[in-house]
Amino acid sequence: MTTLHQEHPTHEHTHGPDCGHPQVRHGDHVDYAHDGHLHREHSGHWDECEPSGHVAHEEHAHQHGQDCGHTAVAHGDHLDYLHDGHRHARHDGHWDDH
Template sequence: MTTHLEHTGHDHVHGDDCGHQAVNHGDHVEYAHDGHLHRKHDGHWDECEPAGHTVHEGHDHRHSADCGHQTVPHGDHVDYLHDGHRHAEHGDHYDDH
């Protein structure tokens, strides 16, 4: 679940050829842009931020630069795309974004 936080002043239109990394996430596509993840919503772009702390239970794999999963720069950390989820390292576990 994400909060509804509109990214104001975002004139750029994301799409297949916009040059930003596309991330399939559930029923929509997010775009990595300047350390943020954006999603189209009702004629504007939203910031895709988790609404809470959601631990990805039972995740034994350790992500790293060479683990083979796609990376998405996101604010002050890197998310990893894995089995349809965005994982962010948080202490001794991964959060499900």
């Protein structure tokens, strides 16, 4: 799965360990959940960090929800759940791995 490069040109907030936004480990970097999307620092600016493809999380038996114990992060029109270093999103009867 690749990630689209979409610069967030008017992002003036500087994310970091103490900025108050949920951190999501994503490969070799950290994304920050902010205003319903994810930001990552890249070459002196902030990018919208969104997957470009659909990846189902095979054999994901755990059902995420309000009391599942995983951090819920608003992401567009749905919630993702931070679980084992991934973001899981409910999609067509299964969980996607973002």
